[in-house]
Amino acid sequence: SASERVEPADMEAAMARCGAFRGAGMALAAPEAPLAARVRLLELAGGYGFFRAAAIRSGEAAEALRRGLFRHADLVALNADEARAVAGSPDGTPPEGCREAVAAALTAVQPGVRIVVTAGERGAMAFADGQWTSVPPCPAKAVNTAGAGDAFLGGLLAGEALGMPFLPDAVQLATLIASLKVTSRD
Secondary structure (H helix, E strand, C coil): CHHHHCCHHHHHHHHCCCHHHCCCCEEEECCCCCHHHHHHHHHHHHHCCCEEEEECCHHHHHHHHHHCCHHHCCEEEEEHHHHHHHHCCCCCCCHHHHHHHHHHHHHHHCCCCEEEEECHHHCEEEEECCEEEEECCCCCCCCCCCCHHHHHHHHHHHHHHCCCCHHHHHHHHHHHHHHHHCCCCC
């Protein structure tokens, strides 16, 4: 796809147009773009005082740590598989079993980072100010779970844009939006 061709220079050109939004913007480094471009986006966004969020694929966790993606993120959003990859935990480890290793790995490079780990029908876990908080799911009859993680992250970023407290409000909004998404076939 076109996203795979995005390069760090593209991020520089795009961010050069963001001066009017200094201190009031948001940057999302999503896994649809190559890792090098995402790292550069978050580096540049920090210079503009933007809120910076990052997401990864499970298979790129080690490289994302090595390249410094998380060092430039205010928020890291993971699903259970991605959390296991960041923690270096074996497959099948429940998210609760690797959350301390996730927090240790991410706070080692970004002490103030906020973290969310979605766990499907088990809800989500959120990390802020050195503590994990469990957020139960909203009851919903799941028809199709595809896109639930994206809906969750969209809700979380909407909460941030609205100035909601991360915990519990923005995370609960994200959980509600994800639960609504799973009720839809599309």
